[in-house]
Amino acid sequence: MDANPAEAEEHRPENWPLGRLLGAASRAVERAWADALEQRGLTHAGLIVLHLLELGFDSQSDLARMAHVEPQTMSRTVDRLEREGLVTRAPDPGDRRRHVLAITDAGRSAFEGVRGLEDEVFPAVDDPAAFRAALLQIVTARP
Structure with missing residues (x-):
């Protein structure tokens, strides 16, 4: 079956509705980010934990709350x-029921090693600050 030229044009990404485009971009970035982290021996969840420990959180329950995951997942x-x-x-x-978590030197090194990943994962972004601002608008918007 031959595609109608008008239909083919409609299916080009630049003609997609914004929601479809954002979903496709999200999946592409998630894959690229996960691959880049995996090459460094990390996962997205692990990176979040290291970041929260760097910020000073030290209990597993606080980490779970801040990461919006179940305690068992954390x-x-x-x-x-x-x-x-x-x-x-x-x-x-x-408190015998509580454990104190801390990032090790190896953890700190791993965390620092991913700081430059944004340039690797988002090479097509001309203005990272504007991109970040637009994403923040999306995720912090209240319907």
Whole structure:
């Protein structure tokens, strides 16, 4: 079946509705970001944990709350990071039910190693600051 030229034109990305274009861009970026992190031995979830630890959060429950995930999900992520030597988990001397998490030197190095990834993952973005501002408008908009 031969495509009608008008139909073919309609299916070009520059003619897609904004929602479809944003969805396709999101999937492409997610794949590129995951691949770039994997090459460095990290996952997106692991990177979020390292970032939150760098910001000063030190409890698994706080990390889960800040990352908007279930505590069990956070536990699996922290377990993996601990096995890889990127974080430590120690009993809190003041609360036997709580563990204090900390980023290790290896974790800090891994976190710092991904700082330049944005340029690698988003090479087609001419104005990263404007792009970031537009994304922030989208994710912080209140319907």
